Amino acid sequence: MKLKDFQLDAVKSLFESMDEPNRDIILKSPTGSGKTIILTYFMHQYIQSYSKTVFVWLTPGKGNLEEQSKEKMDKYIHASQTKLLSDVMTSGFEENDSVFINWEKLTKKGNNALKDSERTNFLEHIQHALNDGLRFVIIVDESHQNNTVKADELIQYFHTNKIIRCSATPKGIKNAVVIEIPEEEVIAAGLIKKxxxxxxxxxxxxxxxxxxxxxxxxxxxxxxxxxxxxxxxxxxxxxxxxxxxxxxxxxxxxxxxxxxxxxxxxxxxxxxxxxxxxxxxxxxxxxxxxxxxxxxxxxxxxxxxxxxxxxxxxxxxxxxxxxxxxxxxxxxxxxxxxxxxxxxxxxxxxxxxxxxxxxxxxxxxxxxxxxxxxxxxxLKNEYKGIALTGERRTMVISTRNPKRALLAVAKYFENEYGTGSNKFENKTRLQAKGFVFNEEIVNQTYSGETSTLDFKSTDMNAIAVTEKLNTHKHGRDYHNRIGKIGLEIGMEYSYMNTIIRKLFDANFSYSRKILALSPREVYSFVLNNDVRLKNAVREAMAAEIAQLQLDLPAVSEFVFHIPQSEIFTYDSSAKTQVEMKRNVYQNYLSSAEPRSSAERKFEKYCEHCNSVAWWYKNGDKGNEYLSIVYRDNSGKQKLFYPDYILGVGDEIWIIETKGGFDRNGNSQDIDIFSPKKFDVLKAYLDKNHLNGGFVRNDNKSDELCICTNIYSDDINGNDWILLSKLLP
Structure with missing residues (x-):
């Protein structure tokens, strides 16, 4: 099972929320975002990391959803310990259980799934589990359908201090930690339709x-x-x-x-x-x-x-x-x-x-x-021959590719710590850099005196506390640390564990192996050096990105043609449904949506401007549209899709519209990358001998203004001129 970036981010947020004092956690995820994958992966990771845990997943009554959810966890998580209500009635709750229950079988009046005696027996199973020191974590699926008094009564029996409520349309829960997966992220990942x-x-x-x-x-x-x-x-x-x-x-x-x-x-x-x-x-x-x-x-x-x-x-x-x-x-x-x-x-x-x-x-x-x-x-016939040069990214980078990540971490240790083929020398070099090699687990505490609770650890005496390695007890700790190292860079546990084993475990072969430790020694090494390893892996990923950006060409070019047909979306309730004759498409209406206010005003301007022979509204994502490559503040490549392409006489203009300026001259543009996009657009226009720029509305004069040379947020400066002067 390979999780998308936003899914791994959600798992990380769930882990962090479990440490918060709030009882309720709301996972707001659009339908189709892989909620079950996110939760089952989280449940598996959490159970591996924290002992005495039982997850109880409550589903609404329709469609045998509890059986579907159980089947998905069995499919996604091999060797998962899943149960249904019938299994609990037979064997009770056990450590590491993930139990899927149709809550209506326990709460709905007239439901004969459980007789009164069996219902009492179910409550006894809960009490036995609590007496055995088990801790319940409740997941309420489709929580908008479970927000009832009877459902709340059922949850109270588990004496839980953590409830994860999931829905695409959650209802308000006070004092809850909210983890929201934006629909845009799910669309961008390709999981749901645009x-x-x-x-x-x-x-x-x-x-x-x-x-x-x-x-x-x-x-x-x-x-x-x-x-x-x-x-x-x-x-x-x-x-x-x-x-x-x-x-x-x-x-x-x-x-x-x-x-x-x-x-x-x-x-x-x-x-x-x-x-x-x-x-x-x-x-x-x-x-x-x-x-x-x-x-x-x-x-x-x-x-x-x-x-x-x-x-x-x-x-x-x-x-x-x-x-x-x-x-x-x-x-x-x-x-x-x-x-x-x-x-x-x-x-x-x-x-x-x-x-x-x-x-x-x-x-x-x-x-x-x-x-x-x-x-x-x-598309009207006369515009089928229009061709421009577009740009696409050639760097298809996935820092979460396991093989590439393994090589990146190995190279990082070689460059940062001087490691090589000699395992003995490698150990000496790592020790010199602060890595701890001890068969026992080493923790640190402090001793000393203080008159206030506000004290610094540097004022106290550091004491090393060693504990003999117990693979059963410390196995969970090992899993927890590996999982957190992986989540730091968006890498799933199984991949991160393989990377660590190939680099440090004698039983795993790898040409650039750093150490040859026994499995027990790997446990101790990871637990004693988890912070150093986490930093090393994170730095290795950053170094890999930088190297790939140096090694690969920045962009590839392609020939762009205006698409022959488009699905035209519009607001049928708008009072005006005027056909815009200068648009390159037949039957393009003035009620086109989605459009920003700047785009609507610019389209009206083009339609009535004598200089503009034709105009085209570019798409905002997809290979069929005109794109230009730029880099964000972290150096990551992104695609910029300029809003409009115009025919002005024999020339082609490319225009990007942005939020305007208020009556006091303050910018209303919310795009922090506008200066970068302007620079890359200008370079593109110069390279391809085209015209264009950024267009914004000046609310004080209610006029569209254009910037073509140097980008500025000062509407009163000379960089912005009336659009009507360039395109009368």
Whole structure:
């Protein structure tokens, strides 16, 4: 199991939060962010590091979520000690257990999963565990559905001092440590789709005799289009349509089934699946990328916890649902089938078809710029020949590549400590640099006198406390230290442990081995030198990045053409829907979204400027758009996507818009990299004999101003001139 950077950061934050005095920890993670992977990895690491721990994972009652979560942990974490409620009723709680329980089986009135005598027995199992010195850590999954009095009563029985509450839509818990995974990070990592397209290519006014057929026809056409596009790029992926119908609506269910039958999609040929309370058909293997099922009919049960990454289209025929639950349903179609983007907006988007205005309003409110009305626009013929030189990064650096990290740490020890092939000399050199070599575990305390509690350790006598190595007891400590060294650089425990073993353990072969210690000696070496090792590994990673930046060329160039077609997203509720004739695409509207206020004003300016023959709004990520390479403050390469490309006579201009200046001349630009981006844009323009600059609005005069030569935050200086003087 390889975690993404943001997932490792979340694990690190969970570890840190466990040391805080707050009882409640809220993990707010978007659907599709790999919450189960994050938590199971954290649970495994924590149990390995801290004895007498039992995790109890409470899930809501729908969809057998506790069994799904247990299965995922068994899959991700080999040799994990997982249990269900039935296992606890048989054998009780034991050290290192990760127990998955459907909390409604214990709390819901009329639920016969546990009789009164069994419920008492369950509480006795908790008490036995507490008497044995076990410590419970509670995880409340989908916490927005578990925030009830009865659920809280159940949690109290465990006498826990740590509760981790997880949800994409958490409800407020006072005095909680909040760990929030930004949706942008999950999208950037390629785990979820870039945008939700709502009612693509719908007319302004829908007139139809049958709403169900109207929606299903468009959704099925999109399914076939996506299937063909996947095939075009060599992927055997069959996008799944999810059709959600209201509860207690047998007539609508029959209508949906008849429509699919008319298309040759039915239960008999296994192209149609159903997941309802009273009907389950063709669900086997449905989550496989190339599974044959084209569509799945659902009501409510599938909305929580179900994971089918090939699901990409939702037809929503349901009304009057709780908005929180609706967003959970949308999450079912947001995952990427291979946990990566294809840099193809058709495939990197998911699609909603519905005539439920209340639902679309709720989705837009929740997802904001990631949920918009849309249709396809096509490039006008006269602009198909436009070509520019774009830049891409050639440094595809992963400091968490285990082989590269191993080599980097070995080189760091050679450069910093002078280590070589002679293991005896290496030990002497490391001792001289402060590394401790002792078969026993050495800790330090202090003795002396002080009249206040505010004293410095340097004023006291340092005392070394040695303890004989116990592989059972200190094995946990070793695991904990290795895990923390790894988390410091975003490296998983197993990889970090292998690096340490290859460098220092005699039983592991490696050409640049530093020491040849016995396994027991490795334990002592790591525990006695964990701070030095952590610093060395961190410094090694920094040195590796610097070296790679020196060794590799900065950029590679490519030929950029304006994309032939685009999914145009817009705000259908805007009062004005004027077509902007000078845009390179047909039917580009003034209500285009998402747009900043500066972008909206600039687009209006271009549309009415006599000097501008045509203009194009560039995308903000993806290989299909014009990009320029720059470095952030740490030297890391990033891609800069200028906002606009203009045709001005025979010249091409490239423009970046930024936040303006208030009436007092203060900058409203929140991009800290603006000066760097300006410099790299100017260098690019000079190199390619183009024109352009940065455009910002002066609120005092309500005029757009442009900077083309030297970047400045002083709107009153000579570096900013009226845009109308350059482009009248």
């Amino acid at each position: 945008v939700l397209v709502i009612n693509e290519n719908f007319p302004q006014t829908v007139e139809t005799e049958n709403q169900t057929s109207f929606l299903l026809e468009r959704a099925y056409a999109k399914q076939r289009e996506l299937r063909a596009e996947f095939a075009k790029i060599g992927k055997d992926i069959n996008p799944l349509m999810i059709v959600q119908i209201p509860d207690k609506s047998q007539l609508l269910q029959d209508e949906v089934e008849r429509w699919f039958e008319s298309q040759g999609i039915n239960y008999e040929n296994q192209l149609l699946a159903v997941w309802l309370d009273n009907k389950h058909e063709n669900l086997e293997y449905i989550t496989n990328p190339n599974a044959k099922q084209v569509a799945l009919i659902i009501k409510q049960a599938v909305a929580t916890g179900w994971d089918c990454p090939r699901a990409q289209i939702l037809v929503k025929l349901r009304e009057n649902m709780d908005e929180t639950f609706e967003i959970q349903t949308i999450g079912r179609i947001r995952r990427m089938p291979e946990a990566k983007h294809y840099e193809n907006m058709l495939l990197d988007s998911c699609y909603l078809y519905t005539l439920d205005g209340k639902f679309t309003a709720g989705v837009k409110m929740s997802l904001g710029k990631n949920a918009l009305d849309a249709y396809t626009v096509f």
